[in-house]
Amino acid sequence: MEKTIKLLERVFTFLLLAVAFAACSSDDDSTDGDGNIKPDVNVNDPAGTVSLSMMKGPSISEGATRIGGSYIYIGNDYNFDGGYFISLGTVKGLGNVSYIPTTGWADMVSVRCDNGYVAYSNGEFYRIFVEKEIVGTTGGIIGYDVKYQAPFKGKDLELELPATSVSFDKKGGTENIVFNNKEFVVFTAKSSEDWCQIIPTSTYNYSFLANGIQIIAQPSNVAATTEATITLTTAYGKKKEIKVTRGGVDPYLTLNETSVTLDAKECERQVGLNTNIQKEDLTISNTASSWCKAEFVDQTRAIHASAARIKFVGNKPAKAVKAAGSTNYYALVLKAEANDKEIERKGVVTLKSKDGKKSVTLNIVQKGIKFIPSQTKVCFDKNYSNKTITINTNLDWEASSNQSWCTLTKNGNNLTIRATPYSGSTANRIATISFKGLSTKIEVDQSKYALGEEYNENGVKGQVICMNDTVRFVGKDVGTAAWSTEKVATGAIYEHDGRLNMAIIKKISGWKDLYPAFALCDALNTGSVTGWYLPAINEIYAIRIGYDLNGNHWSSTEYRENNAYYYGNNSSIDYKTNKYKVKAVHRF
Incomplete structure (x- = not known):
């Protein structure tokens, strides 16, 4: 029997190794198209995993075991209870529970062995994996052995903001921001000023699936413009900021950034614009106009359309509150052409009020093109050898070798490197490949040895x-x-x-x-x-x-x-x- 088990284990793990080594040759075969860990892939238990034997019962106060500081327990009907739940079906283990779904939640769900779950209870998300049944001494299932981890952070994603600035007049007001993320991201929000308050909002069917915020600005009692910063932080510590400006009686004009750095490839970038000056009373001058266009964009209608989908503000149904505010959203949009040079290029965009009383500038830097060989070191044995590498670039390039024994042939963006036989006595010989006008180098290392020697x-x-x-x-x-x-x-x-x-x-x-x-x-x-x-x-x-x-x-x-x-x-x-x-x- 032991030999049979051992043989089965070898066959099974050999298949797993085959899958694992195949994964090394592809981009990432361990995840699906959305970046979620596949259910049939072996994954280590996450840090903070707790193993727990959960006894079923009518309630927590009547003998049922609960998970951690939650209200989650297994009822006599063999369902998870005491929170909100969603089953991800059969998975290999707790590590395969890798994301927080936005649909399919219920206040009870059936407990099944080898199934993974996401749960929400008492203000926290949990991920749970059911290992096996616990059978009583007289027969019958009296509970389950489970693994869980909390707080479950879900996927490590950046928050995608539709706007990075909100402007109120001196009367203040209410405004809603719905994130552009298609997947759920756990986050917290904090305001730097007491007059600027925040309430989480949700466009989903449950308030705990927050995917936006409501901003409440109290009326101003001062003449000058006041500013607040809302800091949004994901469970993994990734931060985004929203600048909130509340006007006084004086006109104001500010940008969220004073300088931006753009990628070398063709790209678009938005910079938040805070002002109580009408759009038609502003002018733009741009020293980078030959390669980067700059224009005002009114995002108000699109952002209010997203806010109209809100179902919860805090724990209150959105029908009891105003879903969209009356704030105007302006942005400065930059559209840069690709830079096909290795050196960066620069420009300045200046915004002014037509009366000349207010102005602000934005410095623009665009990186030079990337020039990336598929490898920067090539090794040969002592025999005649050749290897072809790929250069990732759109530049027209020239390569040269500093050693006569190392020769080169260019074919499009492919570079074939050849080494003559080596009969020297030193351990190896080195050649350096250089590219005209570029700092990138490739080292070629040929050994005096060959396999088997x-x-x-x-x-x-x-x-x-x-x-x-x-x-x-x-x-x-x-x-x-x-x-x-x-x-x-x-x-x-x-x-x-x-x-x-x-x-x-x-x-x-x-x-x-x-x-x-x-x-x-x-x-x-x-x-x-x-x-x-x-x-x-x-x-x-x-x-x-x-x-x-x-x-x-x-x-x-x-x-x-x-x-x-x-x-x-x-x-x-x-x-x-x-x-x-x-x-x-x-x-x-």
Whole structure:
């Protein structure tokens, strides 16, 4: 039975590894088109995860277990109760619950094993994963083992504001801002001045799904213009500001920013304009008009149309309040053409009242074009080699090499780099590729070694088993051993750098006896020699691309307390106490 379970585990985890390594070759196969973590992808539990055995009952006061400081419990009808809930269906674990939906909420939802949920109770969001049923001694389900984490922040997104400034006259008033985000973002709002008050609003069916704010400006009792700043902060600490201006009897004209920096590509940027001067009484002058247009835009109608969708202001239904105010929203809109030069360009936009009494300036800087090679270091072995890289740019460019053994061929935005055979005695030779008129460089590094050759430098002896643009390895078979003799989660989980795993293991008291595979590798570090270690699982995969690894080999990457990754004919995970081959590696 144990062998059958072990075989199934190997097959299953091999399939998972296949998925994981496939993901490395695409942009992000672990998420769907909206950036949400796919339900069938293995994800670690988030920080702050709590495991809880929840006993069902008629209420919290009558024996039911509640989650944290919430009112959430499991009723005798096997439903989550005491808040608002939405089920995301079957998922791998708590980490797969990655976003807060805006539709489908209910005040009760059925409890099902292997399902993920988002809940709201007592002012906080929770994410919940139901692991398994708890069966009583006489049979029957008496509860469920769950994992939860709170406060659940949802997705890490920027708030998208339709306007960054609001202007009131001296009478003050009320205005509503609805965010442009299509997905829900947890946020808080704070005003810098007492006369400017804020109430969260929602266009959804529940008030706790706030996606906007109502701004209330009290009437002014002073002649001068007054200003307040509303700071909106997401649960992840990302901030946006809205400038609120309340007029006195004097005319005013200000911009939210005094300078802006634009991308090199064709782009558009809005800068909030605060004024009680009529639009027709303002003029624009622009020294950057040849490449950047500047114009006034009245956003009032569009913003009020969004505000008309508000269903809740605070906890009060919007039908009991005025959904849209009477404030005018002006913005200065900049439309810049692409800059096809490496150097930045600058300009100044000046706004003036026609009577000349008020003016404000905006400095504009546009970045130069980007020139990005697909890689800035290319490595070859001692044999004749070539590699083609891509240059991401719209510039017409020229490349040159400072070494005759390194030659170049340009084909559109592709650059083919060729190296002649190397028969020198030094460890490697270096060439530098330069681009006319640009500061970007590419380093070409050719080694005196080739795969399979014997290496002997500075006391390090072994066989060259890996050579690529990222790393070069000397390898040495050091025997057969167990990964460990104890069942402990060590934290040696790094998949790309076994040196990190090695450092973790060597901090454990008595590690040489407890972790034999690591000890075999470290035994090569004698005298002045250092740097031998047990490779991580992805390092082993890099090695096997050009080198034949016969048999099963341990990696230094831990899977969990009982298991670690190994490479073999059916690369997978296995019990740490099993004995596999150990190949020590050393970078050069």
